[in-house]
Amino acid sequence: MRKAILYIAMSLDGYIADQSGGVSWLVGDGSDSGHPGSYPDFIQTVDTVVLGYRTYHQIVSELSPENWVYHGLKSYVLTHRKLASTEEISFTDQSPADLVSKLKNDSGSGIWICGGADVVNQLLESRLIDEFFISVIPTVLGGGVRLFTAERPMDLSLLSVLHYNGIVELRYCLRNPPNPV
Amino acid sequence: MRKAILYIAMSLDGYIADQSGGVSWLVGDGSDSGHPGSYPDFIQTVDTVVLGYRTYHQIVSELSPENWVYHGLKSYVLTHRKLASTEEISFTDQSPADLVSKLKNDSGSGIWICGGADVVNQLLESRLIDEFFISVIPTVLGGGVRLFTAERPMDLSLLSVLHYNGIVELRYCLRNPPNPV
Numbered sequence: 001m002r003k004a005i006l007y008i009a010m011s012l013d014g015y016i017a018d019q020s021g022g023v024s025w026l027v028g029d030g031s032d033s034g035h036p037g038s039y040p041d042f043i044q045t046v047d048t049v050v051l052g053y054r055t056y057h058q059i060v061s062e063l064s065p066e067n068w069v070y071h072g073l074k075s076y077v078l079t080h081r082k083l084a085s086t087e088e089i090s091f092t093d094q095s096p097a098d099l100v101s102k103l104k105n106d107s108g109s110g111i112w113i114c115g116g117a118d119v120v121n122q123l124l125e126s127r128l129i130d131e132f133f134i135s136v137i138p139t140v141l142g143g144g145v146r147l148f149t150a151e152r153p154m155d156l157s158l159l160s161v162l163h164y165n166g167i168v169e170l171r172y173c174l175r176n177p178p179n180p181v
Numbered sequence: 182m183r184k185a186i187l188y189i190a191m192s193l194d195g196y197i198a199d200q201s202g203g204v205s206w207l208v209g210d211g212s213d214s215g216h217p218g219s220y221p222d223f224i225q226t227v228d229t230v231v232l233g234y235r236t237y238h239q240i241v242s243e244l245s246p247e248n249w250v251y252h253g254l255k256s257y258v259l260t261h262r263k264l265a266s267t268e269e270i271s272f273t274d275q276s277p278a279d280l281v282s283k284l285k286n287d288s289g290s291g292i293w294i295c296g297g298a299d300v301v302n303q304l305l306e307s308r309l310i311d312e313f314f315i316s317v318i319p320t321v322l323g324g325g326v327r328l329f330t331a332e333r334p335m336d337l338s339l340l341s342v343l344h345y346n347g348i349v350e351l352r353y354c355l356r357n358p359p360n361p362v
Contacts, residue, residue: 012315012337012353013329014195029338029356124321134193136317138337138353140305140329148194148321156193156319157210158347166339170349172193172319175210 002104004050004111004128006120007042008147009135009167015144016117021058029138029166038162038169042133046073046110048103050096052119053079056089073112076103078119097126104128117145124150131173132156138166183285185231185292185309187301188223189328190316190348196325197298202239210319210347219343219350223314227254227291229284231277233300234260237270254293257284259300278307285309298326305331312354313337319347 009026010016017023049070051059056077059069068075068088075089076099083091092099096119103111113120113129123129134147156172163169190207191197198204230251232240237258240250249256249269256270257280264272273280277300284292294301294310304310315328337353344350 012313012351029336031338132193136351138339138356140331140333140335140337142329142332142334148323150321151323152321153323154321155210156321156347157212158319158344158349161342161344161349163339163342166337168339168342168349168351170193170317175319 002106002108002111003130004100004104004113004123005042005046005131005133006113006123006129007046007133008113008115008120009137010147011137011139011141011144013140013142014146014148015141016115016147017145018141019143021054021145023058023063025139025141026137028164032165035164037135037164037167038133038171042112046112047108048074048076048110049112049114050076050078050100050103050119051114052116053077053081055114055116055119070114096122097128100128101126117147117149120147121150124148124154125152127152127154127174129174131159131171134170134172136168136170183287183289183292184311185281185285185294185304186223186227186312186314187294187304187310188227188314189294189296189301190318191328192318192320192322192325194321194323195327195329196322197296197328198326199322200324202235202326204239204244206320206322207318209345213346216345218316218345218348219314219352223293227293228289229255229257229291230293230295231257231259231281231284231300232295233297234258234262236295236297236300251295277303278309281309282307298328298330301328302331305329305335306333308333308335308355310355312340312352315351315353317349317351
């Protein structure tokens with residue numbers, strides 16, 4: 001079965017965006033700014049990306065208006081808006097859990113859970129995220145959009161740690177994964 | 182000037198105690214349970230420990246009723262209760278900021294800020310913590326006592342990373358420390 005992988009960055013105090021939704025603080029401490037981190041390797045392990053509408057909208061309106069940043073991946077955007085899907089981007093009004101459950105049973109490689117927090121926490125409550133790849137940014141934001149709000153506890157096993165430029169990438173899997181359906 | 186060092190453990194979702202104040206989840210993933218972590222080295226760098234009354238009370242009533250766990254350190258317990266200090270333990274009704282500011286100007290080695298969250302966040306708001314030694318426990322608790330609630334942002338520099346038994350110890354200093362007073 002395909003794995004759903006949360007690959008995301010948070011501040012040391014657990015925020016993925018500041019209070020106005022901004023992500024300009026997603027930088028290291030300047031000690032090794034040329035290091036590419038795990039992204040080039042990670043992106044080879046996934047062929048699908050799942051994201052919420054606000055995350056999608058922020059990407060296309062602010063971060064990269066010209067080109068779809070996840071070109072080459074099959075992209076799913078969760079929204080109740082009636083938007084025309086393209087070959088690259090499918091807009092769907094399925095719940096995150098329904099979509100990801102279905103995708104896991106399709107053939108393919110990893111499924112990147114890209115955010116935002118609502119999508120992530122609905123999937124956490126359903127225990128549908130298999131791996132966690134969390135980049136801890138060397139800053140305390142003091143407020144914003146929290147990554148973890150799900151109330152379901154879960155134990156993890158550490159798979160690897162990578163650090164560069166003050167950023168620490170923590171990679172975990174579920175310690176007691178549920179049996180595949 | 183002496184440094185105030187936060188040395189504490191939190192869950193991946195940022196809690197230092199569960200919803201009933203419990204800390205039984207402060208364990209690794211079992212992959213390397215004999216590793217001592219950084220504690221033996223850390224404890225050599227401090228001669229003083231500062232903690233709130235609830236943390237103190239939990240230690241003496243539940244965790245180690247027989248012996249004071251920080252024997253050999255000068256201990257300060259912040260409380261408005263009128264309790265008789267001993268040679269080892271001083272009970273004080275000073276604010277965390279007043280106490281730690283004063284201690285920093287005394288002679289000695291490092292000052293361990295041990296918790297709980299109220300003490301930590303009052304010191305964060307006053308920017309009085311110089312180093313952060315945070316052990317990330319491989320679990321998502323889903324609720325409890327949050328480590329970071331201070332609203333004051335601060336940028337950090339990563340000093341080191343150590344991992345063992347699924348626990349990742351992140352060590353930071355303030356990126357732009359204020360000038361010493």
